[in-house]
Amino acid sequence: MKKKIEKLLIFILCLIAATALPGCTGGKDPSAKTVGIVMPSKAIERWGRDGNYLRSIFNEEGYNVELRFSDDVLKQISDIQVLIADDVDILIVVPIDGGTLSRTLEDAIIKDIPVISYDMLVLNTDAIDCYVSFDNYRVGAMQGQYIVDSLAPDESGDTYNIELVTGDPADNNARFFFGGAIDVLQPYIDSGKFIVPSGKTTFDQTATPGWSMDLAFKNMQNTLASYYSDGKRLDAVMCSNDRMGLGVLNAVQSDYLGSNIPVITGQDGDEAALQSIMDDKLSMTVYKNVRNEADVAVSIATAILEGKPLDESLLGDLPAECVFDTESYDNGVKKVPSFLLVPEVIDKENIETLTETGSFMWDSKGKYIVPAE
Numbered sequence: 001m002k003k004k005i006e007k008l009l010i011f012i013l014c015l016i017a018a019t020a021l022p023g024c025t026g027g028k029d030p031s032a033k034t035v036g037i038v039m040p041s042k043a044i045e046r047w048g049r050d051g052n053y054l055r056s057i058f059n060e061e062g063y064n065v066e067l068r069f070s071d072d073v074l075k076q077i078s079d080i081q082v083l084i085a086d087d088v089d090i091l092i093v094v095p096i097d098g099g100t101l102s103r104t105l106e107d108a109i110i111k112d113i114p115v116i117s118y119d120m121l122v123l124n125t126d127a128i129d130c131y132v133s134f135d136n137y138r139v140g141a142m143q144g145q146y147i148v149d150s151l152a153p154d155e156s157g158d159t160y161n162i163e164l165v166t167g168d169p170a171d172n173n174a175r176f177f178f179g180g181a182i183d184v185l186q187p188y189i190d191s192g193k194f195i196v197p198s199g200k201t202t203f204d205q206t207a208t209p210g211w212s213m214d215l216a217f218k219n220m221q222n223t224l225a226s227y228y229s230d231g232k233r234l235d236a237v238m239c240s241n242d243r244m245g246l247g248v249l250n251a252v253q254s255d256y257l258g259s260n261i262p263v264i265t266g267q268d269g270d271e272a273a274l275q276s277i278m279d280d281k282l283s284m285t286v287y288k289n290v291r292n293e294a295d296v297a298v299s300i301a302t303a304i305l306e307g308k309p310l311d312e313s314l315l316g317d318l319p320a321e322c323v324f325d326t327e328s329y330d331n332g333v334k335k336v337p338s339f340l341l342v343p344e345v346i347d348k349e350n351i352e353t354l355t356e357t358g359s360f361m362w363d364s365k366g367k368y369i370v371p372a373e
């Protein structure tokens, strides 16, 4: 009899739990709003990190989350179609190729599903309500300025040889990174203080499709073979992110004849990049605290779903410092209201400050800074 009562009690408790807790109904709370998140490949360190963090904080805030990672554009399109067909309440999209989603997102307009373009801008569509990203131009300007500060061309009579390696032409951000960097470097190129022996000084000449580290490596090998085989010194390479920086560093280590390690820039704070900085190889990374970016996205998604206006009035309530920009990000159809977070330069001098973000810690030997999770 006692056993029967126990069984009955367990059954009733499970029934209560199943209706009250999202975890007991296959992870879904039918009364909660659902956020559809669409990301590029999780094989790229930062997107894996962003996706998982976004999911956990949206869950903490009581949302259901449908998270999809895609390796290619067609898969991303079909992911978005499925989420729209499932009537998600809001979409957060990091496009693989900013220009490929206009047709797909027309269905979001028809169904009145708001869309936040996250980190990379979705182009040629009216479907985007706003853009949450870092100040991409500033990222590039920081990379250019780091090179100027390191080589200190104003304080010497010397000239310096530099090269430029930027990102994917399909990623709108890449042009902003390059634009910020070249605006700092160009005056020195014009004055002859900085020489670019390869002659590659435009975005198109220095772009690296797919942000491919392998391609950055091969391109740098070719540059070294073609322009530095006479023993010319290479002083700096402006690389738009850590993967470009590490690809270039590998080429320098294998094919460069000089004994100096050039100043090489990066972006993202990837684990391998942080290790390389500690080993005195990669010079710096522009760190973008992706937890802050995700926290801001959650606040803005909530504001949209509560029908609040998307303007400066939100800035005070955001969990991280942002600039509100209505001019810089024209996606071809409209100037997209943008909430831009502030990036920071990390090099060996201040790398330990990353441990204060909660996202990083020293490894067990106290040698490298590694992701905390």
Ligand code: BGC
Pocket: 044, 046, 119, 120, 167, 171, 173, 174, 211, 241, 242, 267, 268
């Ligand atoms: C992001 C960078 C990232 C790059 C490659 C850019 O759009 O802003 O943080 O390094 O894509 O994934």
